[in-house]
Amino acid sequence: MKSIHVGRIFKNRSSSLVVVLLLLVVVFSVINPIYLSVYNLVDIIEQATINGLLAIGITFAIITGGIDLSIGSTMAVVIVTTGLMLVNGIDIWVCILAGVALGFAMGAINGFMVTKMMLQPFIATLGSMSIFRGIAYILTGGWPVLRIPKTFRTLVDGDIIASIPSSIFLLFAFALICHIILRHTRQGTYFLAAGGNEEATRLSGVNTDRSRLYAYGLCGVGAALAGLVMLARLGTGEPTAGLGYETNAIAAAAIGGTSMAGGRGSMVGTVLGALTLSALKVGLVVLGVDAFWQYIAMGSIIVVAAYFEVIQSKLEKRMSRLRKA
Amino acid sequence: MASPAISFQNVSKVFPGVRALDDVSFTIEHGEVHALLGENGAGKSTLLNILHGVYAQYEGSVLIEDIRVSFASPSQAIQAGVAKVHQEINLVPELTVAQNIAMGHEPRKHGLIDYPKMHQDTGAILTKMGCHFSPSAQVKTLSTGEMQMIGIAKALYHNASIISFDEPTTALTNKETEHLFQIIRELKQKGITIIYVSHKLDEIFLIADRATILRDGRLIGTYRIADINKEQLIRSMVGRDVSSYAVRLAPACVQEEELLRVENLRASVFDDISFSLHKGEILGFAGLVGSGRTDIMRAIFGADPIHSGKLYLHGKIAHIRRPEQALAHGIGLLPENRKSQGFVRLMNNADNMGLASLKRFTKWLLINHRKKRENCLHYMDEMGLTPRNPDYLVSDLSGGNQQKVVLAKWLSTGADILIFDEPTKGIDVGAKAEIYRLMESLVAQGKGIIMVSSELPEIIGMSDRVIVMHEGRIAAVLPRAELNEEIILKYAMGE
Numbered sequence: 003m004k005s006i007h008v009g010r011i012f013k014n015r016s017s018s019l020v021v022v023l024l025l026l027v028v029v030f031s032v033i034n035p036i037y038l039s040v041y042n043l044v045d046i047i048e049q050a051t052i053n054g055l056l057a058i059g060i061t062f063a064i065i066t067g068g069i070d071l072s073i074g075s076t077m078a079v080v081i082v083t084t085g086l087m088l089v090n091g092i093d094i095w096v097c098i099l100a101g102v103a104l105g106f107a108m109g110a111i112n113g114f115m116v117t118k119m120m121l122q123p124f125i126a127t128l129g130s131m132s133i134f135r136g137i138a139y140i141l142t143g144g145w146p147v148l149r150i151p152k153t154f155r156t157l158v159d160g161d162i163i164a165s166i167p168s169s170i171f172l173l174f175a176f177a178l179i180c181h182i183i184l185r186h187t188r189q190g191t192y193f194l195a196a197g198g199n200e201e202a203t204r205l206s207g208v209n210t211d212r213s214r215l216y217a218y219g220l221c222g223v224g225a226a227l228a229g230l231v232m233l234a235r236l237g238t239g240e241p242t243a244g245l246g247y248e249t250n251a252i253a254a255a256a257i258g259g260t261s262m263a264g265g266r267g268s269m270v271g272t273v274l275g276a277l278t279l280s281a282l283k284v285g286l287v288v289l290g291v292d293a294f295w296q297y298i299a300m301g302s303i304i305v306v307a308a309y310f311e312v313i314q315s316k317l318e319k320r321m322s323r324l325r326k327a
Numbered sequence: 328m329a330s331p332a333i334s335f336q337n338v339s340k341v342f343p344g345v346r347a348l349d350d351v352s353f354t355i356e357h358g359e360v361h362a363l364l365g366e367n368g369a370g371k372s373t374l375l376n377i378l379h380g381v382y383a384q385y386e387g388s389v390l391i392e393d394i395r396v397s398f399a400s401p402s403q404a405i406q407a408g409v410a411k412v413h414q415e416i417n418l419v420p421e422l423t424v425a426q427n428i429a430m431g432h433e434p435r436k437h438g439l440i441d442y443p444k445m446h447q448d449t450g451a452i453l454t455k456m457g458c459h460f461s462p463s464a465q466v467k468t469l470s471t472g473e474m475q476m477i478g479i480a481k482a483l484y485h486n487a488s489i490i491s492f493d494e495p496t497t498a499l500t501n502k503e504t505e506h507l508f509q510i511i512r513e514l515k516q517k518g519i520t521i522i523y524v525s526h527k528l529d530e531i532f533l534i535a536d537r538a539t540i541l542r543d544g545r546l547i548g549t550y551r552i553a554d555i556n557k558e559q560l561i562r563s564m565v566g567r568d569v570s571s572y573a574v575r576l577a578p579a580c581v582q583e584e585e586l587l588r589v590e591n592l593r594a595s596v597f598d599d600i601s602f603s604l605h606k607g608e609i610l611g612f613a614g615l616v617g618s619g620r621t622d623i624m625r626a627i628f629g630a631d632p633i634h635s636g637k638l639y640l641h642g643k644i645a646h647i648r649r650p651e652q653a654l655a656h657g658i659g660l661l662p663e664n665r666k667s668q669g670f671v672r673l674m675n676n677a678d679n680m681g682l683a684s685l686k687r688f689t690k691w692l693l694i695n696h697r698k699k700r701e702n703c704l705h706y707m708d709e710m711g712l713t714p715r716n717p718d719y720l721v722s723d724l725s726g727g728n729q730q731k732v733v734l735a736k737w738l739s740t741g742a743d744i745l746i747f748d749e750p751t752k753g754i755d756v757g758a759k760a761e762i763y764r765l766m767e768s769l770v771a772q773g774k775g776i777i778m779v780s781s782e783l784p785e786i787i788g789m790s791d792r793v794i795v796m797h798e799g800r801i802a803a804v805l806p807r808a809e810l811n812e813e814i815i816l817k818y819a820m821g822e
Contacts, residue, residue, distance in 0.1 A: 188689055
């Protein structure tokens with residue numbers, strides 16, 4: 003029973019991503035041994051934290067058959083709100099909880115538009131992307147929030163063991179919790195089911211509207227956590243933070259095997275997707291590859307991963323036809 | 328003696344591990360309606376796919392007019408005059424009738440589409456077919472039957488000399504079916520060769536000249552329809568006697584106790600619906616397609632809104648506005664369209680069966696996957712579901728087994744009112760019989776079943792009582808003793 007279970011978590015995509023990731027590390031290390039240093043490996047993960055948190059969140063939205071383009075803006079609102087609370091001397095934990103709750107609320111607003119107002123997720127979150135960004139600017143009058151307290155910065159992004167920052171632990175803890183939500187709770191099953199076939203799920207007596215609302219809420223939580231990490235890392239709360247971050251988050255989820263059509267995806271895959279992107283980016287920097295070429299490399303890996311998906315589903319179809327015949 | 332229109336010679340198709348077709352040889356004459364019969368998985372689709380160029384790789388040969396052909400793609404087949412009218416209607420709803428018919432082969436003038444000519448050409452075909460809709464109408468405004476006609480018009484547009492029909496009447500009303508048959512007869516008179524695949528044997532006797540039967544990929548034989556009867560056909564298809572076909576074997580077990588009572592239910596497509604369902608009863612809902620049967624069921628289940636009316640469950644009034652409330656009240660729905668409404672394609676047996684009853688397998692917020700699988704195995708054993716594998720994808724199962732999964736999903740919830748909407752649509756004879764036996768055992772346990780069906784033998788054979796619908800209203804309530812095809816049809820057609 004256990005083996006089947008583990009098998010499902012690492013089902014094809016994730017295990018092949020591990021291979022890709024190891025291959026990247028090996029290739030880059032051979033070219034430049036510095037890549038393999040502990041410092042550099044930690045750096046890869048650290049670079050993946052913000053995108054990883056966003057990607058875990060957006061995986062929920064994508065799995066239900068939706069998308070959330072507003073996560074970068076959600077991040078910014080959480081950053082400036084939490085930042086303003088922090089500089090006004092409010093208790094750190096209250097600020098953190100408020101930030102997370104705010105993220106959930108903004109996600110839920112997206113969920114409300116998608117379910118109750120029946121807007122297409124792309125359009126609804128395109129709207130909220132702009133609205134939330136505007137809110138972030140208005141809250142600070144366009145200025146950054148400066149002098150974020152040291153205590154907060156140490157708590158969220160300070161080194162815990164050796165030079166491993168707490169944000170890395172946050173990433174893996176959030177990934178684990180989200181994995182459990184997706185695979186081991188009813189709502190997780192409902193997310194996948196609603197994304198796979200909403201009508202059949204609704205006709206099975208599942209309140210699919212509520213499930214999708216939760217999924218967007220969790221997406222907002224991911225964005226909020228990413229915002230908190232960024233706030234701690236930079237020490238300033240920029241209303242411009244997170245501009246365009248949704249693209250990398252979607253890329254990580256896609257590379258991790260989350261189907262853009264909904265119904266299929268895993269948190270393990272998404273985290274591996276974020277790590278792969280980060281490993282590639284850091285590797286290209288270590289090799290001194292021109293920044294312009296980095297864009298081409300990053301784009302190519304997305305295309306390759308998507309094509310891999312196509313081949314995989316073709317194989318699956320052939321297998322199922324065999325079984326049928 | 329003229330050469331046959333199509334000749335299959337020693338055709339075999341092997342998928343690794345499975346012989347889907349095994350040395351099949353037979354001929355189809357010019358201008359005949361040739362039925363292709365067999366259970367699901369008998370090889371009918373494989374044979375059609377070879378003829379139409381979907382599978383380019385196979386053993387043996389296919390001869391058309393004595394010339395060996397091997398189409399690399401369906402579009403090559405169409406160019407050669409071999410067209411297929413699909414079971415699912417593959418049309419673009421936003422485009423016009425003419426655009427759909429001419430798609431890919433639009434007449435051109437100076438490099439641009441010549442719309443006047445396109446409308447003229449397609450209009451001429453439609454007129455010849457006796458269709459009363461305009462080539463410039465948007466497809467989405469048409470009825471299902473009319474859409475089916477477009478499929479045929481498409482074949483004629485390509486001057487097809489061979490047209491195959493795969494289950495063409497599944498979604499048609501009786502009137503539309505008649506029209507279709509009339510067109511098929513006219514095509515036949517023009518010398519067009521027709522291959523007709525259907526599970527509905529009555530239709531075969533109405534329309535076909537000869538029938539070829541396949542079983543497990545092998546040819547059983549080709550028979551003249553005039554020389555064979557239904558029982559013989561069924562026996563050759565399944566290789567055993569299906570005397571159990573849509574009849575009640577167990578004694579009736581209707582009890583006094585009322586499970587469900589509906590009073591004056593009204594919505595946009597139906598009005599004044601009142602009836603009750605008893606413990607141990609199979610209540611049939613007959614009527615033409617579009618008479619409001621499915622709409623009533625969806626309304627009872629809370630899937631669609633109602634305008635007014637009351638629902639009583641076990642004598643107590645119940646307010647059901649959403650499917651989850653129906654679930655809580657012990658109502659289960661096997662929807663009309665399994666693929667789009669019954670199960671989640673990407674999920675396996677265990678997940679699909681557990682979808683409505685996950686609460687039962689949850690403790691402290693976490694799902695007990697082992698219990699969920701055990702539940703799945705339990706129903707697999709009880710229903711004889713093969714392969715016995717909870718991890719198998721439902722989409723890979725046969726239609727009959729898929730229906731069992733949907734049924735198991737509701738039995739897992741402990742539902743005692745089960746609504747079966749077209750429970751045997753598109754499933755083979757053997758699986759149908761199994762579904763009927765399951766229904767019998769369910770009512771024997773005291774559950775109540777409402778069965779919506781367009782297949783009269785099924786309605787007559789299985790129901791304890793039948794409600795006949797006509798245009799959104801109850802036209803008649805008939806006890807089992809008074810059931811026959813004529814009387815049901817009479818009420819269904821509003822006479």
